[in-house]
Amino acid sequence: MRLSRFLMLRIAAVSLAMMACALLLALWQARLNIAREERGATETARLFDELDGLESGPAGDMPAHLSALRQISAQGRLRHLQLQLQDDHGNDLLPRLPETSTPLQRGYAWLLPPAYGGVKPTTPQWNLQRADGRRFHVTLLLDPGSERSESLTDIAGLLGILLGYGALTLLAVYVALRLALRPMRKIIYAIGQYQRDRYDYRLPPLRLLELHTIGQALNHMAQSLASSQEARRRLDLQLRSLREDERSRLARELHDELGQRLTAMRADTAWLVRRSLGQPPLADVANALAEHCEHVQHALRDLLQRLRARQPYEDEDEPLPLHRLLHELVDSWRDMPDQGTRFELAMAIDEHAVGGDVALTVYRLTQEALTNIARHAQATRVGIRLALHDDGRLEWSVCDDGNGLTDPGQAAYRGNGLVGMRERVWALHGEIDMFATHPHSSRPGLTIRARLPLQPVSATSLTNDRLAHGEPDYPS
Template sequence: MSLRHQIIYRILISSLCMVVLGGAIAIWQARQSVDKEVEASIHLALQLITLGIADAPVFQQVDDLSHLRVLQETRHLSIQLQKPDGQLIQFTGDHQPSNPEEMPPAWYIRLVQENYPKVEHQLKTKDGKVLNLIIQAQPLDEITEVWQESVEFFASILLLTLLTFAAVNLVFNKSLKSIAVIVDALRGIESGQYQHKLPTFAVEEFDNIAKAVNHMMVELEKTRQENRALTQHSLAIQEDERQRLSQELHDEFGQSLTAIKVMAVTAAHQKADTRKISISITEVCDHLMTVVRSMMQQLHPLVLTELGLKATLEDLVNHWAERNPELELTINCGDEVDYIDKSITIHVFRVIQECLTNVIRHSQAQHVNIDLELLDSPHAQLQLRIQDDGKGCDFSKINRGFGLLGMKERIKSLNGEILCRSQPGEGMSISAWVPVV
């Protein structure tokens, strides 16, 4: 069910509840009003009768009704005078509405009208005859007035409800147009269209959503460009690595194998110096073994598979320390890291390798500290911290380079988190947390 229909149904149900509750209250008030009006009319009639006959406590004759003329304009009452012979004389009671269409419906009369008691008052004539004055409630005209007021009340509620529906529809039409624009933009995001920005909306809530969506588009486009650049860079590195390996295989292995072949052919002659040729072949083979180890180390460190992460990192640190004696490298690593899954250790190794490469190339640092430990609480995770005292950098001004981006992608691929902090002249600190299953 759409939001518009839900709101309309709720307004309709609320209006019906208001009508039912208002109807019950209106009927209760109508009963109270009619009761008070009838009671007041009866008391008024009795007072008029008392005042009308105060100067003549008894009638001169039975037909002398001049003292009761004051009762003819009394409202809501049927007043009759019963003679001793039983004849009834009607004074009031004809209060039917002049327009029959103004009559309230029968069900409303039954709900409002009550069984009002009949009031009788005895009068005496001069000759001792007793007349009976009968006063009975006839609240139809009052009920008619209350009915008209109720009709006006419910007509007002109906009008207010219609106006509410109209106002809600106007607001929803405007809101739904804004929602449709936002939904179209989200569908565009789903299909990879990040260039179409949402406009500014007059409604604050929609405008905040639009700003959030536009910011998300900018970040997604930025991330896509970074990933595209990183992919292209990775492909370029891969091709360069293949070309370098191909060139090295051609230069080293081709020349060495050719030399071995020539020396083997030469050794077949009777006058050849076999001992000297053997020594030369051995030297060429040793050189090839060194080249193979170097190539294998560049492709994948075998020591990582054979001896574990701790030994591999120590070997890496020793290698960089030998090549850069002016740089002090320290590493703190426990034996428990050797039991981590291999898919994690290779990424952690590459991150540390990239960090050391950046330190050597850019930081001009004198001290580098590497801490790697396995934490048990609150969840098992591997914590890596690398800190140097180099010249640092301002990340907002770094426009090129894929080292940091590559490290971030490696850590994120392991469902981890990485935090890089640096200020010019204050070195750099890299912290990473990788969950360990």
């Protein structure tokens, strides 16, 4: 259904309901006016009946007739008329009705054209002559006040109907728009998912044609972005795999070539040291040469450790020994000379459940994090932790008590090291965030936390996993 038709149907329904209410109100008003006219006609007939009795009735009934006339005059039920009764001396026998008009009625009367077209009408007057000689003078004064009051009431009713119709129309438009645009919450939710790079979310079919078209366009865009992102992830993993292979090749070459030659050089320098005993100048040179060879061999060992995670003798097809690798990495930082930082490693996860690519990523993340801490943080304590998160993913974190970053939230988008960590996590469908360890301290420190699947996953399996853990397919 089109949005315009949806709105028009609901506005038309409210309009019909309002017209029905207006018709009922008009019928009620007509019934009220008829009742007033009937009461006015009855009171007029009663008036003339009492006047006839006053003129021709017995003298003893005169007080009763005068009392009835006073009651008729006081009630004000005569339609458009006022009764004035005087005796033969000109004394008023009926009380004059007080002025009861409100300021609104007086203002309304001022706006109206002059009564009777500005021409004063003839006032009906006649005398009542009794048989006993008493006379009464009767005057019927024309009174347009009641008609003005009724017309003002009619105008007020009409304005009330118009105001009610306008208010109900606005309410109908509001309700119709809310009902029509309710699927927009799903669209907004989908856009929020796409902003968080979750292109696996799809909008369900929507009722309105315009919103359904938007939803299908968003689904198509998300499908294209998901395919592109998945292709980028595969390419990134392939590039990193090639990089690891190149690291391994370089490590093997360095180990096979330089390692053997350095071993031979250290054997030669050891022979020179022994032969130079008793020859101080030559002994000093031989000892210095031996120390240089030892330093080069230690530097080569450190370089090999950074280039490849496995030992040269380990099989590439075997699972990566993540526990041992992290312990060796942390121990290498602990054993550095003049090291004032305390390193703590806590692992509460089965390394056999972690896939090879994920384990290698965790190892490289830890390498990069510890290198950044040593270069910039000036920390006294560093904690590395691996655990299984509630959603079944691997949670890795490194926290320190160092200088921290000015804006940890944006740090992952600046600097080669942090950007590289973010890209590694992204390539495995993981999440990474950075925040201050102690936000209100002069040394806030930094915590880097990532959540990774235990095994590499595809976009489809990731979607099913999210739904299995209670993530809504669409907002309620």
